[in-house]
Amino acid sequence: MLLQSRRQSGSAHVIVLGNEKGGSGKSTVAFHIALGLLKAGQRVATVDLDARQRSLTRCINNRRAWAAHTGLDLELSHHCCIESGQTMQIAENEQCEGQRLIDAIGALDGSVDFMVIDTPGTDSYLNRLAHSIADTLVTPLNDSLLDFDVLGILDPSTYALTGVAHYAAMVRAARRKRRQLDGSATDWIVVRNRRSLLASRNTRVVTSRLRTLSLELGFRPIDGLVERAIYREYFLQGLTALDDTDQAELGLRPNPVQCAARDEVGRLLGHLKLSLDERARQRAAHRTEWFSESVKPLQVDELLSA
Numbered sequence: 001m002l003l004q005s006r007r008q009s010g011s012a013h014v015i016v017l018g019n020e021k022g023g024s025g026k027s028t029v030a031f032h033i034a035l036g037l038l039k040a041g042q043r044v045a046t047v048d049l050d051a052r053q054r055s056l057t058r059c060i061n062n063r064r065a066w067a068a069h070t071g072l073d074l075e076l077s078h079h080c081c082i083e084s085g086q087t088m089q090i091a092e093n094e095q096c097e098g099q100r101l102i103d104a105i106g107a108l109d110g111s112v113d114f115m116v117i118d119t120p121g122t123d124s125y126l127n128r129l130a131h132s133i134a135d136t137l138v139t140p141l142n143d144s145l146l147d148f149d150v151l152g153i154l155d156p157s158t159y160a161l162t163g164v165a166h167y168a169a170m171v172r173a174a175r176r177k178r179r180q181l182d183g184s185a186t187d188w189i190v191v192r193n194r195r196s197l198l199a200s201r202n203t204r205v206v207t208s209r210l211r212t213l214s215l216e217l218g219f220r221p222i223d224g225l226v227e228r229a230i231y232r233e234y235f236l237q238g239l240t241a242l243d244d245t246d247q248a249e250l251g252l253r254p255n256p257v258q259c260a261a262r263d264e265v266g267r268l269l270g271h272l273k274l275s276l277d278e279r280a281r282q283r284a285a286h287r288t289e290w291f292s293e294s295v296k297p298l299q300v301d302e303l304l305s306a
Helices: 002-006 026-039 055-070 090-111 125-132 166-182 201-217 256-272 278-294 300-305
Strands: 013-017 044-048 078-081 114-118 136-142 152-154 161-164 187-193 219-223
Touching (some): 026 044, 026 055, 026 114, 026 136, 078 090, 125 166, 152 201, 187 201
Parallel strands (some): 013 136, 044 078
8 A cells, every 4th residue: 555655646755774784874874865955955854763763863853953053044854753663562563653654654745855764773564664665775884794794695715695685685575575566666775884995805895795796686886975073073963064064053164074075975965866856956056155145245345335
């Protein structure tokens, strides 16, 4: 029912951040994707399925509080967090949580262009349901053999790929079910996250095996975010590498690290190959231009002509 009704004309494009291993940076990437789309003038909803950690929810709440504290007109998504079922019966909890997600999507679907859904790092019915409705599935993966283990199984002696791991098998099943129900294909993107700037044998092996596995499973491996403190230090204000940290906000001028982070987030958004509404993009550009002009001091000739 949900899968069939979701594919109506004009429905929002669903972006799911998924990986069954915690600490891969799902919430950070989800937050930056949502803010990148908002800054491009798109209407965005964010949904947090991790009712325990609530990392994305805290980012959104911190941003809303910082906007109220400073009076800044910060971009904000329509946000909701799906609460966990509280009964003693697993089946009842799953039904309740699934219905809450269905209701949230139904309430938001017609009013936004994109939905960004952040999932917990555990296998659950709700997590699988979210994967099954993804138009774009983004899987952040720490650039290490330990994290690669959720996708593929490697021979310890030769590092040869010997099998498909549990999370990849779940995604493959969800994508197959999606095609059977409505004929749609989920674009799966594996993002090498928290990359080190230093080359290593680990990096070379991960790069090679991801390329091999991508041919078998049909995902696109791309470079994501480098390990930078900037992605963590603005958490309390709910800011991102895409925000201007000038005198009006933190009293910080853009530095090379922030510029590099902004560029790599921009490249990540470009790799997603999302179809943006051009009119919304133009409105966002005009809005940015207006704000940049409004903070400039008046020139002498403007004062005399007033």
